[in-house]
Amino acid sequence: MAQAHLSIVLHAHLPYVRHPEHVYHLEENWFYEAMHETYLPLLQMLRRLDAQSVPGRLTLSVSAPLFSMMNDAMLTERFNVHLDRLIVLAKSEIVRTQGDDVYLPLAHFYLERFETMKRFYVDELGCDVISELRRQHAAGRIELITCVGTHPILPFLATSGGRRAQVKAACDLFEQTFGFRSKGIWLAECAFSPGMDRFLAEEGISFTFVEENAIENADSKPVYGNFAPLISEHDVAFFGRDQIASAQVWSASEGYPGDFDYREFYRDIGFDLELDYILPFIHPDGIRHNTGLKYHRITGEVALGDKQPYNSELAYQRAWDHAAHFIDARAAQAGELANYMEERPVHMTCPYDSELFGHWWFEGPIFLEGLFHRAAENAAVVMSTPVDYLEQVTVHQKTTPATSTWGEASYFNVWLDESNAWIYRHMRNAETLMTELADEFKDAEGLEERALRQTGRELLLAQSSDWPFIIKTGTTVAYAVQRIEEHIENIKTLAGQIRGHAIDEAFIAKLEAKNNIFPQLDWQSWADNS
Template sequence: MNGQYPKKNFLGQLAIVLHAHLPYVRKNEKNSLEEDWLFQAILECYIPLLQVIESSKIENPLSTKLTISLSPTLLSLLDNKQLKETFPSWIKTRIDFLNELPQKEKNASAFLMKNLNDKYFYWQECSGNLIEKFKLLNKSGNLDILTCAATHGYLPILRENPETVKGQINTAIRSHENIFGIKPLGIWLPECAYYENLDEILFNSGIRYAILDGHGILNATPRPRYGVYAPICSKKGVAFFGRDSESTLPVWSAKDGFPGNGVYREFHKDLGWELPLSNLQKKGISSERPLGLKYYKITNEKATLGDKEFYLENEAIKKAEEHANEYLLERSKQLKKLTLSSSFIPLLVAPFDAELFGHWWYEGPLFIYNILKNSSKYSIKLTNLKEFLTQKPNLQICNPSPSSWGQGGYHNYWINDANAWIVPEITKAGSAFVDLCSQKSNNDLSIRLFNQAARELLLSESSDWSFILRAGTTTELAKERIKRHLSRFWKLVEMIKNHSKINWKFLQDIEDEDKVFPDINIDDWRK
């Protein structure tokens, strides 16, 4: 294919892709650490992103274009009635903590109080239905919403049992269709991880495009003529977009990235670490942990947590606008160089974890807003992946290379000394389940047991636990999660094999706690 695109009155196109995901952290325990993960992400990331996209859509409907993947586990949490009912009281507890601060700190945290109230009102106005907000933006074309694997399973280590890969993908597609009313055409492969012939499974499941790390494109066969600046198409008919490191580095870089600027909010200095445990316990919080209440700024790279200065909101707002313009200026220079050397209009693909914007980098949503607002001033056309493909570009036929967006572009972050023990455990469970599914009977009890066993298998396969073990954070929680789901899986397998020994209370309890994927289909695991 010639890979050429029609000339337009802009230098090139930019596709910002956000990957929104949390593992299934629901736990029948109020004020749990897992509950905090979700609620802090809602407060600091998902609501702020929705707000800036909605505002930009009103002001600049044609240039408000983003791609976002919403993982099935995240969607199930956002759709959970119990969690929706709990979130307002969680916010009110944080407001109470701020009200109890000494006057000096209360003044410094005034912006945070305003923010908490603003997000609370937004939540109340939409009755906690953030999914409907995303759905409307998807329908208008401002967002292109992708799916992901069901529980963010790292697909290359599941390949020994292809049916487990199909189970991850088909469960995700069915869940997405059930929530949004349409089948997804695009997918965020967990950790952007790809292995040989995965495109065949994707295509057969109805997926038509995905994102890879630059390694997956640059090492494709044959080598792509336009590198990562144009998508390729596999022989099976799936388009793959490549991550442009130059477009992501200004945000991702731990050393030189924008989020490390001294005027931005300090992530690690949280009120939860500084209050006496007795104060937390009065509010029903049993252990010291982050509360999401941070009102100091980074100050400078040499400042210890005790040396941090109070956050100044206006200073940070101004800096976020400056950084957005700096980012756009550099992308326009990059695009100008690329268009000088080729006859096509290049595409820059910049994928990020969505939680970076707002949770890790408090000012991130404001940065996104300024990108949406000012891109046209720099002769850059914002697009999303679906819109780009509707332009019907001629794509070069190439086989993508095995890769991930982990360090070096390889799989070693998810297969190493800290977490390799997981692989044989989930492989053994996957093999047993695939064999068992081929003997499945159709009575109601059998289907109920099979369905819950499939859920536990999927939950044990989440790449989040491998990542945590490698990173060395909350490792005991990660180990406990893996062992919990595998233990439940094997107990269910024994019940399936021996109907006379069914523990009804056990079955009901785990159905209540691991209430995910109501439309799961065991046929996905059959050979």
């Protein structure tokens, strides 16, 4: 039996939450939390694998908003301040919990963790995550790929030019940042409909990922099921998510992260302790939020107040056990599937939001590390990537996958429902306006060109799928609506200035400083509506 390829695909993305206009902005914390809970622990994990010569690869997609924030001087400085604040908080906790046999060791656990993180980020990485990602790609540990632009629902965009702009913006900035062209791309929310592959192929993209039903409902029945890619009409390889494997990790009720020994996400000292004490470590206005210090384990289906203290050693071992179980289950699965694959190896695609590992599931990076170790001991499975598979297996079925997304019901239900449907009118009108401007002012230069480029940036930022997602889930709705309003208002103002030949340079400069993503954006992409 041919060795099965297990592709772990981590999709790293956050909306662009850079706010230079405020010294402390609540939503910027999303970036800081993900940095010290997910991205840095993942990089530490990869280095440990290298040091121990453990074989295997994984695929990591990083969205343009995220790697732009990782590469941003202001956010780097602020993240350092954030880490320092965590260290001060952990030291304060050691004082506060003196004499407490249960919580004092946990305070020490966090102090050591934060100090180690700071040393890793500053001393080992030189505050440069981008170079480390580039190095890990060059070394072959990860297949680093990009994601569509600002994470839009690509099928919901109104124009070919708009779709082209989103894909090209990401591919170009990825190349400018990492020094090579991405071979693959992550479709935001795995949202695909036939015809979208043309825009990927134009940028030299070879592969992407879709939900399992996109493969199963393709134009032609997939003879290898969901365990080999399909080549679409425009020559892009589509790998289908294996829902069985995914559910083992994703599912809050059945998946590993719900194990009672793992750390409880929803109980944090930012909410537990007296306001006077915690105030220096939360929003200056006294708005409570997570600090990252969580002292309890999931325990079971009990109220937050009844959660039991966390035991990091027990949780660590549990993550290791779960990793072994996952790999053994994949090997058994591959054995069953092999009878139907004939001459070719099984390819199992397991994509996850990277923020699951470390942020939502604190022990997730340990679990991932365990996968590599266990797979190294199991001859039936190899930790692989789509690139490896496409290089080994060179004949594939050609047929285009069906319309689908990941998430609820595997269609657009999350991003298009009663709560958020209203946004698409404005998005599409703004997009049509941008295509008109790009066409009307195709020879623009100087200030006019700057205004057109900024209009494009504002549009891209407005189109992020994060905003309808937030509106649907009801978490920080006011912020999502404010972002949509702000970007569309900026587009209207810029369009008026461009068409009125009365461009306000100070206004442009202010927007360029704030919404500074895609510095070399090719705004003429919107004019190409072929």
